[in-house]
Amino acid sequence: MKMFVVFVILVHVSQHASAVDLYEGEEFVLLPCEYHTFDMDDPSVVWSRYDLNPPTVHQRQQEGDEFIYQNQLYSGRTSMMADALETGDLSLNLTKLRLSDSGTYTCTVRSSRGKQRVREVQLKVKERFPPWAKALLVLLVLGLIVSGGLLVHFRQYFMSVYQVEVDSGVESVLLPCKTTVHLPEDVTVEWTDRYNRKVHLFQNGSDKPEEQNQDYKARTEMKRNLLEPGDLSLTLKYPTDRDSDTFTCTVYNRERKILMKKQVLLEVKVYQVEVGSGEESVLLPCKTTVHLLRHVTVEWRDSDNRKVHVYQNGSDQREEQNQYYRDRTEMKRNLLEPGDLSLTLKYPTYTDSNTFTCTVYSRERKILKKKQVLLKVKVYQVEVDSGEESVLLPCKTTVHLPEDVRVEWTDRYRKVHVYQNSSDQPEEQNQDYRDRTEMKRNLQEPGDLSLTLKYPTYRDIDIYTCTVYNRERKILMKKQVLLEVKVYQVEVDSGEESVLLPCKTTVHLPEDVTVEWTDSDNRKVHVYQNGSDQPEEQNQYYRDRTEMKRNLQEPGDLSLTLKYPTDRDSNTFTCTVYNRERKILMKKQVLLKVKVCQVEVEEGAESVQLPFKTTANLPEDATVRWIRYEPYRTVHVYKNGSDRPDKQNQDYRDRTEMKEDLLKTGDLSLTLKYPKERDTGRYCCNVYSKNIWRWKTVQLTVRGRTRNRSSSIDPTPLMADQSV
Numbered sequence: 001m002k003m004f005v006v007f008v009i010l011v012h013v014s015q016h017a018s019a020v021d022l023y024e025g026e027e028f029v030l031l032p033c034e035y036h037t038f039d040m041d042d043p044s045v046v047w048s049r050y051d052l053n054p055p056t057v058h059q060r061q062q063e064g065d066e067f068i069y070q071n072q073l074y075s076g077r078t079s080m081m082a083d084a085l086e087t088g089d090l091s092l093n094l095t096k097l098r099l100s101d102s103g104t105y106t107c108t109v110r111s112s113r114g115k116q117r118v119r120e121v122q123l124k125v126k127e128r129f130p131p132w133a134k135a136l137l138v139l140l141v142l143g144l145i146v147s148g149g150l151l152v153h154f155r156q157y158f159m160s161v162y163q164v165e166v167d168s169g170v171e172s173v174l175l176p177c178k179t180t181v182h183l184p185e186d187v188t189v190e191w192t193d194r195y196n197r198k199v200h201l202f203q204n205g206s207d208k209p210e211e212q213n214q215d216y217k218a219r220t221e222m223k224r225n226l227l228e229p230g231d232l233s234l235t236l237k238y239p240t241d242r243d244s245d246t247f248t249c250t251v252y253n254r255e256r257k258i259l260m261k262k263q264v265l266l267e268v269k270v271y272q273v274e275v276g277s278g279e280e281s282v283l284l285p286c287k288t289t290v291h292l293l294r295h296v297t298v299e300w301r302d303s304d305n306r307k308v309h310v311y312q313n314g315s316d317q318r319e320e321q322n323q324y325y326r327d328r329t330e331m332k333r334n335l336l337e338p339g340d341l342s343l344t345l346k347y348p349t350y351t352d353s354n355t356f357t358c359t360v361y362s363r364e365r366k367i368l369k370k371k372q373v374l375l376k377v378k379v380y381q382v383e384v385d386s387g388e389e390s391v392l393l394p395c396k397t398t399v400h401l402p403e404d405v406r407v408e409w410t411d412r413y414r415k416v417h418v419y420q421n422s423s424d425q426p427e428e429q430n431q432d433y434r435d436r437t438e439m440k441r442n443l444q445e446p447g448d449l450s451l452t453l454k455y456p457t458y459r460d461i462d463i464y465t466c467t468v469y470n471r472e473r474k475i476l477m478k479k480q481v482l483l484e485v486k487v488y489q490v491e492v493d494s495g496e497e498s499v500l501l502p503c504k505t506t507v508h509l510p511e512d513v514t515v516e517w518t519d520s521d522n523r524k525v526h527v528y529q530n531g532s533d534q535p536e537e538q539n540q541y542y543r544d545r546t547e548m549k550r551n552l553q554e555p556g557d558l559s560l561t562l563k564y565p566t567d568r569d570s571n572t573f574t575c576t577v578y579n580r581e582r583k584i585l586m587k588k589q590v591l592l593k594v595k596v597c598q599v600e601v602e603e604g605a606e607s608v609q610l611p612f613k614t615t616a617n618l619p620e621d622a623t624v625r626w627i628r629y630e631p632y633r634t635v636h637v638y639k640n641g642s643d644r645p646d647k648q649n650q651d652y653r654d655r656t657e658m659k660e661d662l663l664k665t666g667d668l669s670l671t672l673k674y675p676k677e678r679d680t681g682r683y684c685c686n687v688y689s690k691n692i693w694r695w696k697t698v699q700l701t702v703r704g705r706t707r708n709r710s711s712s713i714d715p716t717p718l719m720a721d722q723s724v
């Protein structure tokens with residue numbers, strides 16, 4: 001369940017083009033490309049982006065990687081499988097993703113036979129969801145799995161430390177550290193935080209502010225009464241949520257021997273305000289009971305330190321404000337006591353979820369007051385199954401809207417639907433949404449601007465914003481909806497004869513529909529048109545392996561049977577039904593997960609079998625190769641009707657055997673004789689001919705007998721010590 005959600009959110013693989021969408025900062029992405037380079041003379045492969053100069057992203061040739069042509073942007077961030085040219089898996093591993101990595105990547109194979117553009121992959125690196133939105137989704141999942149167990153554990157851990165809780169906004173907090181033992185005069189007292197940064201240092205009878213970390217400058221004061229009972233408590237001024245931390249008070253004698261160590265857990269609570277996206281405004285409270293002078297400066301900032309609102313010399317300072325908050329803030333100006341410096345933030349949306357800090361400075365820039373407010377903007381959530389005909393994204397208002405409003409529905413980047421001058425504006429719409437949206441037009445009060453989105457797939461998971469502008473482009477209303485699209489998941493073991501990918505409809509389908517099953521790389525898995533299957537349209541991976549139910553009578557069952565699934569088939573499959581005019585009638589998705597085949601054997605066994613059964617009657621010119629990864633070794637080759645021991649690695653000479661009539665029966669299993677512990681590893685079988693390509697991984701573990709014996713011995717005394 002957890003894996004599934006993470007997969008859906010982070011790796012959006014398009015069904016429109018071969019496209020990969022993900023978020024900046026991702027550890028890596030694998031851009032897929034496969035080609036039968038193992039059959040070619042002196043092959044090389046180049047990954048390029050033709051919008052760059054130089055265009056080369058990565059180059060691999062028989063001798064290894066060639067970096068001299070590489071574009072600087074990719075320096076140190078690309079890699080390919082060590083044995084890419086031998087296996088035909090030419091995928092590019094791009095690490096530490098940046099927004100600027102978005103673009104079209106072309107995988108080109110060259111050989112003595114010429115040059116071939118194999119495939120293009122669109123990569124789109126998006127900005128991340130705000131951390132809270134992600135946390136929310138992960139928490140939802142964790143909540144289901146852990147159901148609280150984790151929290152209990154954390155609480156117990158914290159209980160062992162003295163805890164101080166304080167509200168953000170107080171002038172100071174006292175971190176206690178007392179001792180009843182007599183301390184010598186020349187002790188050193190060191191207060192540190194969790195990162196071991198110096199919070200306060202007292203040495204040789206005086207404070208040492210120069211040793212202090214920047215974050216704590218001018219904010220600490222230590223009691224100096226070191227006589228018994230010694231009180232070394234620390235006063236920390238203007239605590240904010242950033243000060244929530246574990247502080248350690250350590251006392252050393254002259255020889256740096258620790259005399260005492262105490263910890264305090266400080267929790268600075270931040271006032272929380274929750275509001276629904278769609279409210280006209282939200283109030284961030286900041287009040288003070290102290291008398292404020294006329295010349296104070298009030299600064300509201302967010303947690304990115306952007307200026308939200310600045311008030312100085314008796315008036316608002318709009319030019320100091322960050323662009324993002326322009327025209328959206330209003331501060332109470334009643335600075336007489338009790339001073340109310342609360343801020344009104346208009347049209348809050350999920351991106352406004354943030355910690356806001358209100359700081360009051362004197363004319364000398366001395367902090368008089370600091371207070372924080374955590375704003376949480378809740379977004380209405382809609383959940384739908386992939387396969388539903390449509391989903392409704394609600395946006396309603398009870399206020400009367402003028403006739404000439406402009407309504408804009410957007411996802412986080414693009415225009416989804418625009419309505420202006422009393423009609424829809426499809427030319428403004430992003431093409432991913434073309435023909436898929438319908439807005440209610442009943443703008444009478446109460447105005448219902450809800451949007452119908454047709455054929456939702458997991459690519460549509462996003463936050464949608466409905467904004468209403470008046471004629472002067474002033475915002476009248478803003479509302480958000482989080483759309484979650486669930487995908488049906490099927491999991492099978494590798495080795496099953498077949499798996500059923502369900503796709504059913506209860507609506508009556510016309511006779512002349514086209515049904516297309518595609519995978520997430522947009523490869524055609526199965527095509528049904530004009531009343532019959534169209535195998536010539538099918539990708540070579542799926543050739544001879546699919547069967548679609550043809551009973552298109554209502555209720556229409558368009559489920560697909562995929563035969564002999566292997567780990568390579570783990571993918572998101574989309575079933576789309578078109579009418580004669582190529583209009584989509586239905587779209588449904590299935591996430592298939594096929595487990596990697598695991599084989600275990602003990603060293604000393606006569607032989608072990610690496611199983612691979614696929615469809616019978618494979619083409620006679622098919623080549624079968626068993627290889628092993630890391631280190632790359634050719635284990636067995638069968639070509640032109642016979643075994644090719646000359647192609648085989650030394651290690652496997654005379655130790656491998658394949659079945660009789662293997663192409664006829666489709667049983668490509670490999671027998672490996674006298675398996676040794678060092679045979680443990682990942683094996684892969686590749687069958688290739690003009691029309692067919694099959695692929696299966698087998699993870700082999702050979703348990704060594706010597707290792708077994710030694711691990712059954714009692715742990716050594718040292719290990720026993722450590723485990724206590």
Ligand SMILES: *[C@@H]1O[C@H](CO)[C@@H](O)[C@H](O)[C@H]1NC(C)=O
Pocket residue numbers: 028030079093094095
């Ligand atoms: C891609 O490279 C990174 C960094 O070297 C590595 O951690 C990751 O496992 C690689 N991914 C794949 C699928 O090989």
